[in-house]
Amino acid sequence: MNETSEKTGKGAARKRVLSGIQPTGEVHLGNYLGALRQWVHMQDRYECFYSIVDLHAILGEDEPASLPARTLDMAISVLAVGVDPERCTLFVQSDVPEHVELAWLFNTVAPVGDLERMTQYKDKSKRYDSIPVGLLNYPVLQAADILIYRADAVPVGDDQRQHLELTRDIARKWNARYGEYFPEPDAIIPEVGRIKGLDGETKMSKSLGNTVSILADEDGVWESVRRAVTDPQRVRRDDPGRPEVCNVFSLHKLVTDASLISDIEEQCKAGTRGCVDCKRIFADSLVREFAPFRERAEHLRAHPEEVRGVLEAGADRAHEVARETLGEARARMGIKWRSTL
Secondary structure, rough: OEEOOOOOOOOOOOEEEEEOOOOOOEEHHHHHHHHHHHHHHHHOOOEEEEEEEHHHHOOOOOOOHHHHHHHHHHHHHHHHOOOOOOOOOEEEEOOOOHHHHHHHHHHOOOOHHHOOOOHHHHHEEEEEEEOOHHHHHHHHHHHHHHHHHOOOOEEHHHHHHHHHHHHHHHHHHHHHHOOOOOOOOOOEEEEOOEEEOOOOOEEOOOOOOOOEEEOOOOOHHHHOOOOOOOOOOOOOOOOOHHHHHOOOHHHHHHHHOHHHHHHHOOOOOOOOOHHHHHHHHHHHHHHHHHHHHHHHHHHHOOHHHHHHHHHHHHHHHHHHHHHHHHHHHHOOOOOOOHHHH
């Protein structure tokens, strides 16, 4: 797989990027550091299509009645962190039905064996007594999400690289049969790696309670951060610490002012700053980072019609591109019967 740095030269032609996020409601720190902060940075470097992927979300066990509210909450969070509809296309996946039709067309070339080898399929299928075909087909819809916009690149973490490689393989197989049309999108590797939760072990997850909501107030931030796991071998406040194994220190490097990092590291090693003090600095950094997000989210919650307007305009733009792609794919596959009668 080709891999692309997040940084693109100013003189380079803008490539098209597709990225999606499931509508889980409010965004947490892991979503922000792992995806949304990158979405904001990419807006001026790429032609960006950002999707709230509600069709993928219905494979979950959440109540269907809550999906519209979760979708709106996710849109509010995405806009609050700085995703700008004037500089990108933000839309809800189900508002562009071409995704689903292209996924069905891709089913004609996607090998079942490859789908069964997907790590996420093998892991998640263990939860079911009767495995839904949607779980197997999940990566085919992901391929359609990307290729309906003929995206040049996709930001991916470690857990999505296998799915992107399948997307590239589907594009190759389809092109071999119907002629070169779909690109084989490159991976954009984020500058941050896998982000551990505040428990220091598992991936950040709202359901596991090991993260922080980006819209939490000062008290809410501290309530989450105070429970964070630090160096397990440091018992007393004046014990020398090991910042290289402390998860809180690794998170400091992602959000705390760079000018403070050396001091935090040195005082930790010397035992002159305790873990609680270190957590306080981290919590303060989050509060400062999140402050403008809370302000924007408050405005958007009071004006939901603005959010719906953004999503509708984004869906119109996405539909325009998707319709052209699907029309070409249908024609190459012989699905143009009206013009032959």
